[in-house]
Amino acid sequence: MDEMRLVVVGAAGRMGRTLVALIGETKGVTLHAAVERPGAEAVGVDAGILAGAGSLGLAVTADLDAALSGADGIIDFTAPATSVALAARASAAGLVHVIGTTGCSAADDAAIARFAADGARIVKSGNMSLGVNLLAGLVELAARALPAGSVDIEIAEMHHRHKVDAPSGTALLLGKAAAAGRGVDLASVEVLSREGQTGARVPGAIGFAALRGGSVIGEHSVIFAADGERLELVHRAEDRSIFARGALSAALWAQGRPAGLYTMQDVLGLAAPRPA
Numbered sequence: 506m507d508e509m510r511l512v513v514v515g516a517a518g519r520m521g522r523t524l525v526a527l528i529g530e531t532k533g534v535t536l537h538a539a540v541e542r543p544g545a546e547a548v549g550v551d552a553g554i555l556a557g558a559g560s561l562g563l564a565v566t567a568d569l570d571a572a573l574s575g576a577d578g579i580i581d582f583t584a585p586a587t588s589v590a591l592a593a594r595a596s597a598a599g600l601v602h603v604i605g606t607t608g609c610s611a612a613d614d615a616a617i618a619r620f621a622a623d624g625a626r627i628v629k630s631g632n633m634s635l636g637v638n639l640l641a642g643l644v645e646l647a648a649r650a651l652p653a654g655s656v657d658i659e660i661a662e663m664h665h666r667h668k669v670d671a672p673s674g675t676a677l678l679l680g681k682a683a684a685a686g687r688g689v690d691l692a693s694v695e696v697l698s699r700e701g702q703t704g705a706r707v708p709g710a711i712g713f714a715a716l717r718g719g720s721v722i723g724e725h726s727v728i729f730a731a732d733g734e735r736l737e738l739v740h741r742a743e744d745r746s747i748f749a750r751g752a753l754s755a756a757l758w759a760q761g762r763p764a765g766l767y768t769m770q771d772v773l774g775l776a777a778p779r780p781a
């Protein structure tokens with residue numbers, strides 16, 4: 506079978522550079538184009554050099570139309586408005602669109618779901634790693650087993666100083682898993698931050714705390730705190746390639762599937778089967 510031609514948007518970013526380097530080492534995919542914002546310093550620079558992977562003879566471009574022409578899929582770790590705009594392009598051209606971008610609003614997510622229903626094959630996840638997606642299953646299991654009346658759930662995360670959204674997409678993904686275990690909607694129980702005279706903890710709440718600093722790639726702890734004991738489930742990302750590897754498997758998985766909105770749980774075979 507021909508290799509899947511992928512366009513990396515946000516090619517000069519932390520994830521973009523990791524993806525460009527990994528595509529060169531991954532069977533079944535090829536780098537079709539590397540895209541950055543118009544005016545970005547990286548435009549015109551060899552994408553491989555930028556990624557530290559040696560020259561690829563492919564310059565980073567700001568011309569999205571040219572980049573998408575002849576492509577099979579888009580890998581997108583950028584910003585919410587960009588991801589929504591790219592979902593529209595993926596829908597119009599029937600492309601695979603892997604979205605790793607976090608910080609999307611409910612309106613952004615609704616728009617992305619509409620484009621998926623309308624022809625795009627979208628895989629979107631706040632965390633593309635195998636470890637975190639397995640962790641989500643363990644968190645759901647623990648939340649189901651431990652009584653909400655006496656066990657408090659808190660989610661703590663730490664990321665590098667450049668991260669622009671909080672709580673992290675992964676923390677929210679884990680919060681959703683905990684809420685699903687308890688049979689409630691996360692929105693009805695979440696406490697996204699605390700300060701000042703907060704009053705006592707509301708029973709059944711799922712709380713979040715976000716730390717930022719240094720070069721931490723991503724650490725998440727889900728804490729189940731009871732009287733006299735505490736269970737902690739932890740994931741530590743040590744290398745961005747875990748997310749990039751997940752994104753490339755998602756692209757290959759989505760090729761040839763019907764249009765729709767999928768998650769990494771679908772890609773990894775961890776999701777409950779969908780109704781036919």
Ligand code: NAD
Pocket residue numbers: 514515516517518519520521540541542543545582583584587604605606607608630631632633634674748
């Ligand atoms: P970054 O700031 O280093 O990179 C983002 C890049 O996107 C920048 O180079 C920026 O110029 C580019 N960009 C933005 N808008 C663009 C546009 N319209 N056209 C072309 N390029 C555009 O950020 P990062 O650390 O690489 O993270 C990017 C996103 O991915 C964030 O939302 C982050 O939280 C998320 N992320 C997700 C996962 C996951 O597994 N889902 C893992 C790591 C990071």
